[in-house]
Amino acid sequence: MHVIFGGAFNGKRAYVEQFVQGRNVQWLNAETDTLVLSPQTDVVVIFGVENLLEPKSAELLEMLELWDEQAEVVIIATEIGRGIVPMEASRRKLRDDVGRFxxxxxxxxESITRIWYGIAQTIKGDVWR
Known part of the structure; x- marks a missing residue:
């Protein structure tokens, strides 16, 4: 499983599109799509995970481990908060829940890549092939 994370509109999707080009890719929005892995999928890319709250985030983690055996799994994760503590309690809870997830x-x-303004930085593992 590969995680690509960074701020909103920082080039995460373009980075992933470059690496999955020419492969059979399934794109899933974690918040709105039914999370079902299609047969013959080489790579599944899941985005919108920052919008999931418990228990859906725990269910997604379990599902990802199973999918990782069947296809290459890429998660696009948007960083929220950037270290700023929101004034509203509900926004603080969201930031904390997303941080724990x-x-x-x-x-x-296996690998984690941060994309900041279009520049990739490997945080963990190697860039996937």
Whole structure:
């Protein structure tokens, strides 16, 4: 499993599109799509994970481990908060929940790449092939 993360509109999707070009790719929005892996998929790219709250985020982690045996799994994760603590309690809870989810996700990932304004930085593992 590969995680690509960074701020909104920083080039994460373009980076992933470059690496999956020419392969059978399934794109899934974690928030709105039914998360079902299509047969003959080489790569599944999941985005919108920052919008999932418990228990859906825990279910997604379990599903990703199973999918990782059947296809290459790429998660596009948007960084939220950037270290700023929101004033509203609901926004603080969201930031905290996403942070805990990302910790679990990043622990399970083979590789992690941060994209910041179009520049890729490998945080963990090697860039996937």
């Amino acid at each position: 990302y910790q679990q996700l990043f622990t399970k990932a």
